[in-house]
Amino acid sequence: MDFDLTDEQRMLSDSIRRLVADAYDDFEKRKTYRAQPRGYADANWQKFAEMGLLGLPFSEDDGGFGGGPVETMLVCEQFGRGLVVEPYLATVVLGGGLLKRAGSAEQRAELIPAIAEGSLTLAFAHQERQARHDLFDIATTATRNADGYVLNGAKGVVLHGDSADRLIVSARTAGARRDRDGISLFLLDPATAGVIRRGYATQDGLRAAEVVLENVSVPASALLGAEGAALPLIEQVVDEAQAAICAEALGAMEVLRDLTVDYLKQRTQFGQPIGNFQALQHRAADMLVASEQARSMAMYAAMMVQEADPAARRVALSAAKALVAKNADQLGKDAIQLHGGIAVTEEYKAGHYFKRLTMLAGLFGDVDHHLRVVVAAGGLPEAA
Amino acid sequence: MDLRYTPDEIAFRDDLRKFFRSEIPLPIRRKVSEGRALARDDYVTSQRILHAKGLATPNWPVQWGGQDWTPVQRYIYVEELQAAAVPQPLGFNVNMVGPVIATFGSEAQKQRFLPSTANLDIWWAQGFSEPGAGSDLASLKTTARREGEEFIVNGQKTWTTLGQYADWIFCLVRTDSTVKKQAGISFILIDMKTPGITLRPIITIDGGHEVNEVFFDEVRVPAENLVGELNKGWDYAKFLLSNERIGIARIGMTKERLARVKRLAQETPAGEGMVWDDPDFRRRLAWSEIELKALEITQMRVVAAQRGKASDKPDPSSSILKIKGSEIQQASTQLLVDVAGPYAMPRPDRDEEGLNLPSVGPDWADAAAPLFFNYRKVSIYGGSNEIQRNIIAKAFLGL
Numbered sequence: 001m002d003f004d005l006t007d008e009q010r011m012l013s014d015s016i017r018r019l020v021a022d023a024y025d026d027f028e029k030r031k032t033y034r035a036q037p038r039g040y041a042d043a044n045w046q047k048f049a050e051m052g053l054l055g056l057p058f059s060e061d062d063g064g065f066g067g068g069p070v071e072t073m074l075v076c077e078q079f080g081r082g083l084v085v086e087p088y089l090a091t092v093v094l095g096g097g098l099l100k101r102a103g104s105a106e107q108r109a110e111l112i113p114a115i116a117e118g119s120l121t122l123a124f125a126h127q128e129r130q131a132r133h134d135l136f137d138i139a140t141t142a143t144r145n146a147d148g149y150v151l152n153g154a155k156g157v158v159l160h161g162d163s164a165d166r167l168i169v170s171a172r173t174a175g176a177r178r179d180r181d182g183i184s185l186f187l188l189d190p191a192t193a194g195v196i197r198r199g200y201a202t203q204d205g206l207r208a209a210e211v212v213l214e215n216v217s218v219p220a221s222a223l224l225g226a227e228g229a230a231l232p233l234i235e236q237v238v239d240e241a242q243a244a245i246c247a248e249a250l251g252a253m254e255v256l257r258d259l260t261v262d263y264l265k266q267r268t269q270f271g272q273p274i275g276n277f278q279a280l281q282h283r284a285a286d287m288l289v290a291s292e293q294a295r296s297m298a299m300y301a302a303m304m305v306q307e308a309d310p311a312a313r314r315v316a317l318s319a320a321k322a323l324v325a326k327n328a329d330q331l332g333k334d335a336i337q338l339h340g341g342i343a344v345t346e347e348y349k350a351g352h353y354f355k356r357l358t359m360l361a362g363l364f365g366d367v368d369h370h371l372r373v374v375v376a377a378g379g380l381p382e383a384a
Numbered sequence: 385m386d387l388r389y390t391p392d393e394i395a396f397r398d399d400l401r402k403f404f405r406s407e408i409p410l411p412i413r414r415k416v417s418e419g420r421a422l423a424r425d426d427y428v429t430s431q432r433i434l435h436a437k438g439l440a441t442p443n444w445p446v447q448w449g450g451q452d453w454t455p456v457q458r459y460i461y462v463e464e465l466q467a468a469a470v471p472q473p474l475g476f477n478v479n480m481v482g483p484v485i486a487t488f489g490s491e492a493q494k495q496r497f498l499p500s501t502a503n504l505d506i507w508w509a510q511g512f513s514e515p516g517a518g519s520d521l522a523s524l525k526t527t528a529r530r531e532g533e534e535f536i537v538n539g540q541k542t543w544t545t546l547g548q549y550a551d552w553i554f555c556l557v558r559t560d561s562t563v564k565k566q567a568g569i570s571f572i573l574i575d576m577k578t579p580g581i582t583l584r585p586i587i588t589i590d591g592g593h594e595v596n597e598v599f600f601d602e603v604r605v606p607a608e609n610l611v612g613e614l615n616k617g618w619d620y621a622k623f624l625l626s627n628e629r630i631g632i633a634r635i636g637m638t639k640e641r642l643a644r645v646k647r648l649a650q651e652t653p654a655g656e657g658m659v660w661d662d663p664d665f666r667r668r669l670a671w672s673e674i675e676l677k678a679l680e681i682t683q684m685r686v687v688a689a690q691r692g693k694a695s696d697k698p699d700p701s702s703s704i705l706k707i708k709g710s711e712i713q714q715a716s717t718q719l720l721v722d723v724a725g726p727y728a729m730p731r732p733d734r735d736e737e738g739l740n741l742p743s744v745g746p747d748w749a750d751a752a753a754p755l756f757f758n759y760r761k762v763s764i765y766g767g768s769n770e771i772q773r774n775i776i777a778k779a780f781l782g783l
Binding site for chain 1: 385386387388389390393456646663666667669670671673674675677678679680681682684685687688689700701703704707708770772773774776777778780781782783
């Protein structure tokens with residue numbers, strides 16, 4: 001049993017904290033990043049590359065740094081603290097997670113060094129409107145022909161799908177819409193004929209896209225991993241994303257909590273700081289309880305995402321996500337209420353943290369969904 | 385970061401697990417598991433078995449029967465003890481008065497009290513709360529005035545848990561009423577057989593006799609029974625209350641109870657299936673399990689942070705453990721009532737020991753509601769959850 005970070009991990013965490021603090025110290029800067037063509041700052045992305053964050057989870061043989069889930073947790077926690085808008089989750093955690101496991105030697109050699117140096121981004125075009133949170137519910141088809149495959153279908157809320165240099169698209173090569181078997185992954189250049197992207201801002205200040213595929217022809221070499229067998233891999237990578245989301249939410253929760261406590265000390269009403277009032281003190285105390293419990297579950301997520309048994313892993317990650325999402329929601333609402341009117345203004349930070357927490361809570365399944373996963377499994381797995 | 389135990393820790397855990405399950409009599413463990421009242425002898429039997437193996441007072445100084453364990457080993461000990469439904473060694477002896485005497489007592493007090501306290505030859509009660517001093521404990525009014533080589537004690541203590549079994553009581557008494565309230569309190573040991581002491585039972589809403597009132601009327605206590613310095617009692621009390629950080633959340637016990645809830649839900653009929661088949665019930669059970677898992681890791685973090693550090697400073701974690709631990713304990717007893725369903729209702733007669741006679745429904749069901757009623761106490765005692773929030777707000781958030 002060990003909750004300590006190694007010296008390397010501590011250094012990593014400290015240097016990301018400094019980097020994020022520097023790039024995001026003034027909240028106005030975030031607005032200027034969002035106004036750039038890709039919806040984020042290329043300069044920040046380059047800094048992440050220079051620090052090695054973009055190659056972090058890839059193996060050293062592929063040109064990465066061999067980091068694991070704990071390293072990803074440390075990165076995402078700091079990104080959560082800064083409300084970072086760059087596409088780390090989309091490119092490195094989701095796209096990179098799929099690529100490093102399913103990619104052929106050629107695919108990895110072509111893409112991973114480019115990702116690591118910051119010259120190529122990915123997006124995972126998986127979500128479909130009817131599927132809601134069921135990862136296996138895929139209607140998009142990939143039909144085999146002499147040259148390769150033809151893709152048809154529609155993908156929704158593809159994180160950073162508007163700016164990504166490559167899409168990883170899930171599509172059926174076999175089976176019916178809700179079958180677990182028959183799902184395949186394809187690497188797709190969004191400039192390919194028949195790919196229609198409609199980008200938009202998300203409520204929390206990031207970017208996403210609707211992606212329509214109309215008779216999109218891809219060569220056989222675009223297939224990522226074994227044909228028809230992608231679901232277990234998708235589930236694993238989405239679990240890794242959940243662990244990252246838990247860490248990001250944790251970082252945002254802690255900043256929002258501290259911001260609220262500071263405000264309680266500064267804001268004067270009835271001739272005294274409002275933090276003197278016990279009704280508010282107790283809600284602030286509950287915010288600490290909520291964030292500490294979330295920290296424990298973010299750590300649990302980072303540790304259990306390495307679990308070898310996929311069933312146990314999925315239940316553990318759902319448990320972690322359910323708790324973090326519930327606490328994030330509670331803490332976010334408390335933060336707004338304790339601040340009062342200032343927190344519902346566009347110019348003040350708190351509301352932006354609340355919005356990000358709300359979106360993270362629902363990403364890849366809301367509380368009800370993840371609770372259903374735990375219920376269906378009959379409870380939590382017992383640790384060894 | 386790694387959740388797993390080392391091979392040495394696993395071996396340590398397995399040894400304890402085997403010992404607890406093979407050496408502590410099953411009837412006693414069953415009562416604990418079902419949340420029924422234990423008889424005095426149950427506590428004594430269990431603690432003596434533990435003590436013979438050095439497992440009753442692991443947190444004491446080694447020379448007085450403690451163990452030189454790591455924080456992780458201490459944590460495993462508490463978890464396994466609770467998971468095996470072994471009665472906890474009497475807290476008043478082991479976690480409260482024992483460490484106070486060992487730390488602040490005279491050599492004569494150590495010799496006289498520590499061995500018999502560890503073996504439960506002396507049963508201690510706690511004399512802290514008073515009718516007018518609950519959460520505001522320092523406002524206590526029981527007085528001890530010095531007359532020659534004796535203190536004369538007058539006043540009333542209340543919520544004296546298991547005082548009906550007690551041989552001795554350790555009390556906070558006011559020895560100076562002219563100074564700030566915390567500065568005039570002393571810590572004194574009183575033989576319950578001393579003339580002038582009257583004990584009156586308080587029957588709680590579960591029908592149990594667990595707590596008492598204790599009245600002191602001109603009770604003469606030898607001055608040598610004062611622990612440490614005069615008027616330093618508040619410091620000793622704070623030391624005592626900070627001593628129970630590991631185990632305050634009773635995670636092992638709640639885990640055991642939730643496993644039982646699960647098992648009973650799977651075998652309790654409900655219409656065409658079992659209680660277990662009700663998704664709403666399962667959802668509530670799942671929440672308790674998830675909250676408990678988070679708390680278990682919070683507790684492990686506290687344990688890990690203690691490694692290699694002296695830990696007499698309170699930290700926010702102990703308040704968090706208290707708040708969440710009590711909430712989950714209460715939720716788990718409510719789930720048990722829900723599984724019992726209609727058979728949570730019958731209230732069987734009690735025999736003179738206060739133990740339930742055979743129940744009219746399933747043999748576990750009659751204990752469910754009393755346990756639920758009884759467990760309202762856990763968010764009140766040991767510093768109510770509202771006091772814990774005050775502590776978090778003031779000490780850790782700086783409000």
